[in-house]
Amino acid sequence: MSRSFKIENFVSQFILFLTALMVLIPLFWTFLNGFKYKVDIISVIPKIFFTPTLDNFIYVITKQAVYTGLLNSIIVTGISVLLGGLLGLPTAYALARYPNKWTNDIQFFVLSLRFLPPVAVAIPIMIIWLKLGLYDTRLSLIITYLLLSLSSTVWLSVPAFKQVPIEVEEAALVDGYNPYEIFLKIALPVAYPSLIGALAFSFVLIWNEFMIALMLTTTDAQTLPVVASGFTQMGRNVPWGILNASVIVLSIPPLLFLGLLSTFLDKIIKKSLGGKISG
Amino acid sequence: MNIKTRLPILFIAPTLVLLATLALIPLVYAIIIAFQNQTLIKPDSSFVGLENFFNLFSDRRFINSLKISFIWELVTVSFTMILAIFLGILIHEKSSPVMKKFLTLLLLIPVLLPRVAAAFVWKFALHPIFGLFTYPYKLITSQSLELLSNPSTALYTVAMVDVWQWGLFFAIIILKLLETLPREPFDAARLDNAKTWEIHFYISLPMLKAPLVVLMFVKMIESLRSFDLIYVITRGGPGITTETLDMYAFSLAFIENGRVSYASSMAILMMILTAIIFTVIWKRASK
Amino acid sequence: MANITFSNVKKSFTNIEVIKNFNLEVNDKEFIVLLGPSGCGKSTLLRMIAGLEQISEGKIFIDDILVNDLLPRERNVAMVFQNYALYPHMNVFDNISFGLKRIKVNSSEIKKRVDEVTTLLGIEDYLLRNPKELSGGQQQRVAIARAIIKTPKVFLFDEPLSNLDAKLRNHLRTEISQLHEKLKTTSIYVTHDQLEAMSLADRIVVIKDGYIKQIGNPKEIYLQPSDMFVASFIGTPAINFLQATVSDSGNQWKINSSNNNFYIDKKNYNLSHGLNINLGLRPSNINTVCDNVDINSLEGIVRHIEFFGQEQLISFEKNNNLINALVPFNLKISKGENICFKIDINSLNIFDTKTEKNLYKK
Numbered sequence: 001m002s003r004s005f006k007i008e009n010f011v012s013q014f015i016l017f018l019t020a021l022m023v024l025i026p027l028f029w030t031f032l033n034g035f036k037y038k039v040d041i042i043s044v045i046p047k048i049f050f051t052p053t054l055d056n057f058i059y060v061i062t063k064q065a066v067y068t069g070l071l072n073s074i075i076v077t078g079i080s081v082l083l084g085g086l087l088g089l090p091t092a093y094a095l096a097r098y099p100n101k102w103t104n105d106i107q108f109f110v111l112s113l114r115f116l117p118p119v120a121v122a123i124p125i126m127i128i129w130l131k132l133g134l135y136d137t138r139l140s141l142i143i144t145y146l147l148l149s150l151s152s153t154v155w156l157s158v159p160a161f162k163q164v165p166i167e168v169e170e171a172a173l174v175d176g177y178n179p180y181e182i183f184l185k186i187a188l189p190v191a192y193p194s195l196i197g198a199l200a201f202s203f204v205l206i207w208n209e210f211m212i213a214l215m216l217t218t219t220d221a222q223t224l225p226v227v228a229s230g231f232t233q234m235g236r237n238v239p240w241g242i243l244n245a246s247v248i249v250l251s252i253p254p255l256l257f258l259g260l261l262s263t264f265l266d267k268i269i270k271k272s273l274g275g276k277i278s279g
Numbered sequence: 280m281n282i283k284t285r286l287p288i289l290f291i292a293p294t295l296v297l298l299a300t301l302a303l304i305p306l307v308y309a310i311i312i313a314f315q316n317q318t319l320i321k322p323d324s325s326f327v328g329l330e331n332f333f334n335l336f337s338d339r340r341f342i343n344s345l346k347i348s349f350i351w352e353l354v355t356v357s358f359t360m361i362l363a364i365f366l367g368i369l370i371h372e373k374s375s376p377v378m379k380k381f382l383t384l385l386l387l388i389p390v391l392l393p394r395v396a397a398a399f400v401w402k403f404a405l406h407p408i409f410g411l412f413t414y415p416y417k418l419i420t421s422q423s424l425e426l427l428s429n430p431s432t433a434l435y436t437v438a439m440v441d442v443w444q445w446g447l448f449f450a451i452i453i454l455k456l457l458e459t460l461p462r463e464p465f466d467a468a469r470l471d472n473a474k475t476w477e478i479h480f481y482i483s484l485p486m487l488k489a490p491l492v493v494l495m496f497v498k499m500i501e502s503l504r505s506f507d508l509i510y511v512i513t514r515g516g517p518g519i520t521t522e523t524l525d526m527y528a529f530s531l532a533f534i535e536n537g538r539v540s541y542a543s544s545m546a547i548l549m550m551i552l553t554a555i556i557f558t559v560i561w562k563r564a565s566k
Numbered sequence: 567m568a569n570i571t572f573s574n575v576k577k578s579f580t581n582i583e584v585i586k587n588f589n590l591e592v593n594d595k596e597f598i599v600l601l602g603p604s605g606c607g608k609s610t611l612l613r614m615i616a617g618l619e620q621i622s623e624g625k626i627f628i629d630d631i632l633v634n635d636l637l638p639r640e641r642n643v644a645m646v647f648q649n650y651a652l653y654p655h656m657n658v659f660d661n662i663s664f665g666l667k668r669i670k671v672n673s674s675e676i677k678k679r680v681d682e683v684t685t686l687l688g689i690e691d692y693l694l695r696n697p698k699e700l701s702g703g704q705q706q707r708v709a710i711a712r713a714i715i716k717t718p719k720v721f722l723f724d725e726p727l728s729n730l731d732a733k734l735r736n737h738l739r740t741e742i743s744q745l746h747e748k749l750k751t752t753s754i755y756v757t758h759d760q761l762e763a764m765s766l767a768d769r770i771v772v773i774k775d776g777y778i779k780q781i782g783n784p785k786e787i788y789l790q791p792s793d794m795f796v797a798s799f800i801g802t803p804a805i806n807f808l809q810a811t812v813s814d815s816g817n818q819w820k821i822n823s824s825n826n827n828f829y830i831d832k833k834n835y836n837l838s839h840g841l842n843i844n845l846g847l848r849p850s851n852i853n854t855v856c857d858n859v860d861i862n863s864l865e866g867i868v869r870h871i872e873f874f875g876q877e878q879l880i881s882f883e884k885n886n887n888l889i890n891a892l893v894p895f896n897l898k899i900s901k902g903e904n905i906c907f908k909i910d911i912n913s914l915n916i917f918d919t920k921t922e923k924n925l926y927k928k
Contacts, residue, residue: 012373016382019366023385023447026404029411033403042409087297090290098287106295113302117503117553119525120546123532123539124308127317147301150294179286208393210507211525215533225395229511232399244403247396254391262387269455463651466618467712469638470645471665481664485655 034245041240056245066246068220069227076141076223077207083142084149085199091150092157093183097169107158113151121147122215129216138221144212149202156201156268160194161187163271197264204254204261224250313544319537331544341545343519344527347434348503351523354438355445355502360495362446367453368479383451390448394507401440402427402512427513430520437512437521441505449494456487492564496557503553524549568629568719568752569594570615575624577610577776584610586776588624592754597746599763600756602773603799608756611773612722615754616645629719644713645722649729650705652697652712658684659693662712683711686748687741703734710742714749723755727762739765760800764788772796790915794922797846797915803879806852806889808845809919812837821845821916824885828862830911836925837916843925846915849879852891856908864889865906868899880905 033041035052060066095103125144126135134140164187172186173179188195213223222230228250231243313331317324335341370382389397404411405426413424426436460483468478484491506525509515515522515530522530524545532542570592577585584607592598600608613619615626617638626633633641652661662683663676671679684690687707697705706726713721723742727735743766746753757763763770764784772779772787772795780792791797797805810823819837821828823845837843852864859865866884873895880891882905891907899905916925 009373012369015369016374016378019447020382020385022443023389026400026411027388029404030400044409044414046409046411046414087294091294094287094290098283100287106291110298113298115500115553115557116302117525117546117549119506119528120309120543120550121302121305123528123543123546124305124312126532127312127539128305128308144301146297150298154294179283183286183290204391208391210393210395210510211504211529214510215529225393225507228399229395232402232511233514240403243399247399251392251396254393255388258384258387258391261391262384265387265452266455269452270459461649461651463647463649464653466613466616466638467645467647467651467709468653468664469618470616470643471712471716472639472668473664474639474668477668482653488655 030244030247033241034248036241036244038239038241041244053241056241057249059242060245060249065219065222065230066224066227069222069224070249072138072141072217072221073207073224076138076145076221077203079142080145080149080206081153081199081202083146084153084202085195088150088153089157089188089195090183092154093161093187095154096158096161097187107155110151110154113147114155118211122212125212126215136217136220140216141213141221141223144216145206145209148206148209152202152205153198156198157191157195159268159271160191160198163194164190194264194267197260197267200257200260200264204257207254309543309547312540313547315540317540319532319539324540327540331541332548334541335545335548340519340522340527344522344524347519347521348523348525350434351438351505352499352502354435355441355505356495356498358438358442359446359449359498360491362442363449363453363494364484364491366447366450367457368476368483370450370454371457372475379454383454386447386451389444392444394444395511397440397444398508398511401443405436428517430517433513433517434521437505437508440508440512441502445498445501449498452494453487453491456490457483460486496561496564499557499560503549569627570720570752570754571625571627571630572611573625573627575611575614575621575626577607577614577619577622584776585614585622588776588778590771590778590781592752594752595750597753597755597766597768599767599770600754600773601758601760601763601770601799602779603758606773607776608773609724612645612724612754612756615641615720616643616722617641618645642716642718643720643722644716644718645724646706646709646713646726648725650697650702650709652705652708654697657694657696658689658700658708661697661708662715665712665716679715680711683715686714686745687711702730703738706730706738707741710745714745719752721751721753723753723757725757726755728757728759735762742766761802764800772799790924790926791846792924794844794846794917797917797924801848801850803849803890803892805915806847806849807917808847808887808889810843810845812839812841812843814839826859826864826884828909828911828914830914830916834927835916836927842919844917844919844922846917847889847909848913849890849892851910851913852889852907853893854908854910855893855897856906859906860908862911863906863908865904868901868903868905871899871901 029046032048034056035054036047036050037053037055040047040050061070095107129135129137129140168190169182169186172182177185208225209223210225210229213226214229217223217226224246228243228246231246232238314326314328315324316327316330370379374382392400405413405424407413407423407425407428410424416422416424426432464482464486465478468482473481503525505523506529509521509523509526510529513521515526519527528542528545528549531538531545570590572588572590575585575588576583588611590598600611602608610619614621615628615633617633617636617640621634628641628643653664656664659680662680666676666679680693681690684693687710689704689707689711692700692704692708697708700708706729709726726742727738730738739762742755746766755762755766764787767784769781769783770787771781774795780787780796782790787796787800791800794807798807808823810821810828813820813822815829817832818829819832819835821830821843828845847864856863864884866882866889868880868882869888870879870881872879872881874892876895877892878895878897878899880893880897880899881888882891883889893899917923918925
């Protein structure tokens with residue numbers, strides 16, 4: 001009995017090990033190649049030892065188009081998330097704490113927005129911005145992305161506000177705070193960790209967004225994902241080293257939130273589902 | 280009007296107005312465009328009624344994109360769920376606490392990556408000449424690795440990247456779901472003659488039916504957004520073997536004469552189709 | 567023959583030793599209760615028998631077979647849990663028959679056996695219901711049915727009545743007792759409720775901090791607790807402790823507890839002159855009123871009276887000690903009055919103050 005157990009154990013550990021490798025190896029390979037000269041990259045036998053160079057990264061950070069892409073991504077994502085939070089958090093709070101006959105419908109509406117295929121919305125929006133003369137501007141991107149940031153912020157923040165113990169808010173009410181103060185001084189600080197998670201999720205969502213940015217920009221307002229994909233379309237002359245480097249730069253901001261989002265994920269699953277299953 | 284009724288209006292109205300505007304105006308406009316013959320090249324356009332929609336049904340490329348999208352949905356959703364359940368259970372049963380923490384962080388990375396980054400990582404690794412996997416493959420099988428340029432394997436290769444991002448992420452979700460389950464029914468099952476995989480098949484998975492259905496639903500919707508991956512990795516090729524609906528619509532609107540009306544009609548159809556299919560599935564799953 | 571042997575069993579969780587060198591022989595058909603406060607390790611012991619917890623050191627034998635390396639399903643034991651542990655998504659029939667289905671018993675045999683056990687427990691009408699449609703008592707009966715149907719060698723009970731209300735607890739306790747009469751399966755029952763222990767057990771094992779404090783039948787444990795912990799844990803209302811000193815008095819010991827003197831025969835106790843002791847007196851043994859203070863008596867001022875129906879609990883104060891006495895309901899007494907009780911010497915328990923051990927001669 002213990003012999004087949006040992007085999008089962010060994011196979012399991014092996015599979016887990018393989019899984020980890022399937023993530024680590026391609027990523028590591030991309031990382032490695034960001035530091036290679038082009039001649040080292042395009043060799044048939046994969047090179048693990050090579051002379052490293054920072055040229056690719058320097059190019060990425062200084063070349064006009066890439067630098068602009070980075071800047072645009074930062075500005076557009078940052079402002080969209082900020083505006084989404086500014087408008088979305090109060091909305092989520094009101095939905096959580098002031099239920100009325102429309103609350104459920106409103107939440108359903110917000111949720112259903114996530115079901116929209118981007119392409120259906122992107123085509124008419126593109127034409128509208130074209131007609132308004134706002135095509136290829138950061139402004140048009142920010143406004144368009146508000147749809148994403150608002151809906152995801154509201155969707156994720158409602159449960160966060162619901163988890164603030166109502167007694168704390170009621171105590172504050174008795175203490176003479178008005179409802180606006182309760183929102184600002186009680187609900188927000190108490191729900192803070194989960195709200196940060198929701199905003200981080202929004203950030204990653206918009207930072208990674210590609211299709212809409214591709215459709216609404218050409219040169220001025222391109223975000224980094226668009227710039228990076230531009231490199232891949234250069235046929236024979238794809239600058240692989242630079243491409244690897246720009247992918248790395250592109251991926252760093254979302255990955256910075258890894259720890260935060262992991263904890264956030266934990267919270268959502270354990271708190272919202274933990275009670276319902278054992279029933 | 281006292282504060283109690285004022286606050287919700289003040290807090291909700293701006294967002295609602297904004298969302299409604301941002302969502303409904305384009306939608307309405309998309310429907311209008313679909314009934315026209317607008318292109319980005321010619322400045323004027325006129326109404327053509329249902330002509331675009333009729334043309335769709337005799338468009339071979341459209342039918343193909345329907346087929347490709349359908350296969351894509353099927354393959355990515357099913358493989359994601361199967362991989363996620365298998366890995367989630369495996370990690371839950373067989374890994375040490377340290378390994379669990381490590382895998383929890385590691386397996387979240389692919390889904391956090393921008394789609395284009397993930398697309399590129401694999402396009403590079405599978406490059407027919409200097410891809411990382413190409414050389415060992417050639418050594419072992421003395422054939423070149425041409426997954427992405429082979430019409431019969433291209434779609435599934437891109438699907439693999441999608442499952443790489445989502446399947447591993449879902450595995451962690453399932454792992455955490457398993458951890459929320461109460462311990463005692465499992466103790467009872469271990470005494471009830473159930474082997475490990477039987478315990479999961481008869482107890483944990485049925486107990487997790489609701490969240491699993493939700494996950495599958497989420498993945499079905501996410502899979503419709505395959506554009507990013509396909510655009511970067513294959514652009515719809517080789518030929519049109521990886522051209523999904525959104526890839527075709529994009530192609531029409533941007534690359535081929537800017538036929539926005541035709542593309543819009545396709546997008547509208549796609550939206551109606553998905554709305555109907557999802558409502559049906561949702562209703563059946565809710566009971 | 568389903569006897570159980572624990573041989574030098576130890577259990578540690580990371581660096582904390584929870585079970586320390588546990589040795590016990592359980593006889594076939596015996597009903598053993600593991601009794602102790604929360605955290606004493608009794609549930610851990612039960613789980614080690616079941617195989618749900620690994621044994622750090624030592625051996626466990628069931629029916630003379632070493633089970634250390636056997637999987638839970640190979641040990642032929644069944645367990646009833648505190649919160650029922652029913653499969654929430656299955657109905658009662660499937661819950662009970664789950665174990666048999668896994669070893670491919672045929673369906674007519676399954677139906678027959680399910681009918682037998684559900685009739686035995688009075689739940690035959692609930693076969694198609696889901697656990698959440700049942701009350702706590704019904705759910706626990708389903709759990710017991712699930713255990714019985716496997717005809718195991720050993721039943722393990724992990725505080726099965728703790729989640730039920732008092733009335734139901736009494737009811738089910740009797741049912742469990744009757745079941746044991748009928749089935750005669752070796753049973754190990756874990757609880758922190760000494761009343762359950764006393765009423766169900768053939769023998770009680772009192773456990774504290776992973777150590778066995780005493781093993782004996784309920785009568786022994788009650789009348790001759792091995793130390794102060796056991797004495798205070800068993801019996802409701804709790805035993806009274808009085809500090810006292812011993813002095814030699816010819817062929818008797820004189821025990822002095824601040825102005826009250828007790829004389830006991832030397833042959834029953836291991837005492838010595840000048841020894842500091844704690845006298846243990848159960849409230850039910852303090853019930854005879856005397857008119858004036860004499861030898862072998864206690865007196866004090868009544869501070870509190872509680873009415874229990876047939877009895878009253880009188881708390882009287884003597885030298886800043888509050889002593890409880892259980893007297894008949896018709897004794898007329900009120901707060902603030904002086905009261906004097908005659909003590910039956912034979913009911914005294916004498917404990918060494920330092921070692922806390924009972925000093926009776928066996």
